Amino acid sequence: MSDDQRFGLARHVILKGPLKLDGGGVLAPVEIAYETYGTLNADTSNAILICHALTGDHHVASAHPRTGKPGWWTRMVGAGRPIDPARHFVICANVLGSCMGSSGPATIRTETGAPYAMSFPVITLRDMVRAQAMLLDHLGVATLEAAVGGSMGGMQVLEWAASFPDRVRAAVVIASAARHSAQNIAFHEVGRQAIMADPNWRGGDYYGRGDPPSAGLAVARMAAHITYLSEAGLHDKFGRKLQDRGEKGFGFDADFQVESYLRHQGISFVDRFDANSYLYITRAMDYFDLAEEHGGLLANAFKGTRTRFCLVSFDTDWLYPTGESRAIVHALNAAGAAASFVELSSPFGHDAFLLDVPQLFGVVDGFIRAGAR
Known part of the structure; x- marks a missing residue:
């Protein structure tokens, strides 16, 4: 395995589009910055998509180019980790609307030669996921072995499972929720x-x-x-x-x-x-409400799904408390989906999914390996 494959290959692609948006507009072209780790196997069955949180980026396991700090999830992604480039083709894309290379308000608008600024269209998490799906099409990845994410990343994973159920064999949702609360x-x-x-x-x-x-x-x-x-x-x-x-x-x-x-x-x-x-x-996070997208009933989002789900919460997380994960599990059970759930103990609050919680890595490792058998 080359150094690029082991430590990440930073890429940027401009996709023609157009990308139809929930707000009624379209975006074209669509720029996406992303990183990959490992190699896509012959039958394209080993791809894992990592979805990042609000202020995260695609530098999931490689140094951040501005700060020089290590990737934000090196505890989860890397040699000997639950998501290992020796076994998986790992993809992490900067979300739509961000400022690390994907289309967002700082992007130069072709028609004007100036940044979009506030003329950039208001987007949703579903728009972000549609852009990621465009990237996977570009990469030749029809189906994901798993989609994995914490916080806003977990919301994207839920959206992936609801919007593209045939493209996600397993979904790992950590410290997340199916909608944003008033708080x-x-x-x-x-x-x-x-x-x-x-x-x-x-x-x-x-x-x-x-x-x-x-x-x-x-x-x-x-x-x-x-x-x-x-x-x-x-x-x-x-x-x-x-x-x-x-x-x-x-x-x-x-x-x-x-x-x-x-x-x-x-x-x-x-x-x-x-x-x-x-x-x-x-704003995209505030608009997120998976039940609302499916007739007001969360179970409808997962009706007929064959995706396996793993949900993890933390007992000190008051931003997305355990009750939010339980609500998702109840909906999955109502939809007849295969779902496992665990609440882990940690003093770190919501940020626990980014920090050293060995039980989390054991849960994710076991869940992903079980699907590969």
Whole structure:
């Protein structure tokens, strides 16, 4: 196996389209940035699609080109991992609307020679999945051995199973939900308003000016990041400890370690993400409601499916709590689908799917291997 096959091959493709969108418009052409690992076998039966979360990207197991940090899921994808390029042809595509090479608000519009900005069409998760299906057609992959994802990635996996049931033999849905709750929408709206209230946002027309709405985007990231953690985890890591000082400053600098931590998360985020993309992707997540797409009954989304499902939740995840996964399992049972479910214990909250939780890797490894027998 070559180094490219082992560590990932970064690619970019421009597909003619058109891609019909749920909002009524069309997108053409469709640009998709993606990475592959491993080799597609002769009968094209070993492909696994990794779907990334809100602020993720296609660099699932290779270094991020801007930050230099390792891929975001090297615990799951790699030699000796549950998803191993020695056995699987692994694909991870940057989602539609993002800022890492796929079509989004920062993409140059052919007709104008300028970025789309806020003229980019509002998209849905189903639109994202349709774009991924176009990519798989381009790659010659008719059927996936599995689609795997956590958080928004899990939502895409559910959409894959509902929209393209004959193309997905197995679906792994981790720390996710079948629709966005009012609380989820509320947190996203706080972030969007922070961005749009930044004077540098300029109605989304800030590209090329050298002063993007960094302050607003940082605040949006800070608010969202709180939802990814657990109260117990925050207490254990920070408590009420002060930041580099022996006593309170009686001002509005970062007195507490947790304040400094959140500010760092916000500042580092603006170096790798686009504010308009954040608006578009959070809106796509808010619109997601798989039951609504199928007559108001979630079980209808999986009617007659032959896909095998594995669902995993975490006991400290309050963003997408275990009840959300159980609702999906109940719908799968009602539809007669093959489904397994486990709630894992972790102090990490929602972010547990990205962190070192050995039980998770054992569950995913066993589920994927069982399908290959």
